[in-house]
Amino acid sequence: MTRLEGIRAAIVDLDGTMVDTAPDFLVAVNRMRSDLGLAPTDIGTITRFVGKGTENLMRRVLALDYDVAGVERHFEAALASYSRHYIEINGLHSSVYPGVREGLAALRAKGLRLACVTNKPYGFARPLLASTGLDGYFELVYGGDSLPKKKPDPYPLLKVCEDFGLTPAQVVAIGDSSNDALAARAAGCRVLNVPYGYNHGESIHNVDSDGIVSSLLDAANLIHA
Ligand SMILES: O=C(O)COP(=O)(O)O
Numbered sequence: 001m002t003r004l005e006g007i008r009a010a011i012v013d014l015d016g017t018m019v020d021t022a023p024d025f026l027v028a029v030n031r032m033r034s035d036l037g038l039a040p041t042d043i044g045t046i047t048r049f050v051g052k053g054t055e056n057l058m059r060r061v062l063a064l065d066y067d068v069a070g071v072e073r074h075f076e077a078a079l080a081s082y083s084r085h086y087i088e089i090n091g092l093h094s095s096v097y098p099g100v101r102e103g104l105a106a107l108r109a110k111g112l113r114l115a116c117v118t119n120k121p122y123g124f125a126r127p128l129l130a131s132t133g134l135d136g137y138f139e140l141v142y143g144g145d146s147l148p149k150k151k152p153d154p155y156p157l158l159k160v161c162e163d164f165g166l167t168p169a170q171v172v173a174i175g176d177s178s179n180d181a182l183a184a185r186a187a188g189c190r191v192l193n194v195p196y197g198y199n200h201g202e203s204i205h206n207v208d209s210d211g212i213v214s215s216l217l218d219a220a221n222l223i224h225a
């Protein structure tokens, strides 16, 4: 695969890229569903729904049972219940993917600056990064509610470029979904995808990116300052 040259910073996605959080999502969603008197859902359904932030996840899991008006009627209660449960179990059922720590360390060793940009709410992302010990690698963390727009909008990536004083062409995004690739393409950043995450239940091979890497360590081996 082609080397990426002239890269000074990497923007790394969280859910499905650094941490396999689907089991956490499943537990919190099912506790919320139980609070609302709904039957539990399954991990396959959850992995299709994760990626576009908490509000979208709530609407999708409510739409399993309710029509559009019903979803909106139950939305606030569902979000409050889910958020309370998620913060209680955040990280307990999750694991860091192989090659993540090694990849982040290798990127830092090459002199790259690192930012984490996730659609996960900042209040969930920060404690997860701390409990997994990944927070020390990142100069910057933006959650899905940190900025006016979230991925696939390019805004969070462009904000990182501005924060770092770099042009988008000097920055690579690494993520598991079309959200990450679309945001990167629209921003003018390079982008690498990992194939082991969620991608809305679709094949990552149909996504326009600069390459698919099997791990963050493989990504680091392709990236050069
Ligand atoms: O929480 C989500 O919806 C997905 O978060 P991500 O951007 O880290 O994949």
Ligand SMILES: [Mg+2]
Pocket (backbone or CB within 6 Å): 013, 014, 015, 016, 017, 051, 175, 176, 177, 197
């Ligand atoms: Mg992701």
